[in-house]
Amino acid sequence: MRVSAIIPAYNEEKRIGNVIQSAMKCKLITDIIVVDDGSEDRTFEEASTYDVKVIKLSKNQGKGEALKNALLYCDSEIVIFLDADLIGLNPGHIESLIFPLINTDTEMTIGIFNSGRFFTSWHQKLTPSLSGQRAFKGDLIQDIMNLEMSGYNAEMAITKLIREKNIKVEHILLEDISHVIKEEKIGFSKGMYCRMKMYKEIIKYICNS
DSSP states (O other): OOEEEEEEESSOTTTHHHHHHHHHHOTTOOEEEEEEESOSSSHHHHHTTSSSEEEEESSOOOHHHHHHHHHTTOOOSEEEEOOTTEESOOHHHHHHHHHHHHHSSOOEEEEEEESSOHHHHHHHHHOGGGOOOEEEEGGGHHHHHTSOOOTTOHHHHHHHHHHHHTOOEEEEEEETOEEOOHHHHHOHHHHHHHHHHHHHHHHHHHHHO
16 A cells, blocks of 8 residues: 655755654655745755655745645555654654554544644644644545645645545544744744734635635
8 A cells, every 4th residue: 555645844954854754764654755845945955865755846835735746746545744843753643644544434634733732732622624734545635636725724625625525534643742833933023923824814714615
């Protein structure tokens, strides 16, 4: 069985190596695709040091377009999305997202942080539909590629697809894992601005759905 891991990344040169290494150590993963979404740092160069496929977009197009670019190269039975800024990710987390797709009729799994950093765990439990850690059966690849996923709306668009197609989903608790928040990456003021922009786009998407 082929299982593809897709890692979209924007300015993650300091963190993406850890995520790639964890995916490489997972015995269920057969291939890894990293999409550098127009980064302004050395994300592409860092990812290219590993034996994985790396796609470089000429400009920043947003997470949704990055995921779609990677899916063009996928014909696997299972696909898993992993954020590039995860802290504490290990092969066991990845396996826990994949196993239900092999052993049950579950069509998609969504990872929810638990017992990691308070803010990220609290945020994901409050809004699990925004989690970027997802695995799904290959039958859904084309459906996801057909979605309108601009800006920060990738996860919301997939959530809408789940509802419309009545996709069977299982939520998986991922213990002791979190990610770097925007305020830490780019500073408090700029991070808060980006966070408010993200929430605004999400609310707009929900209202227009």
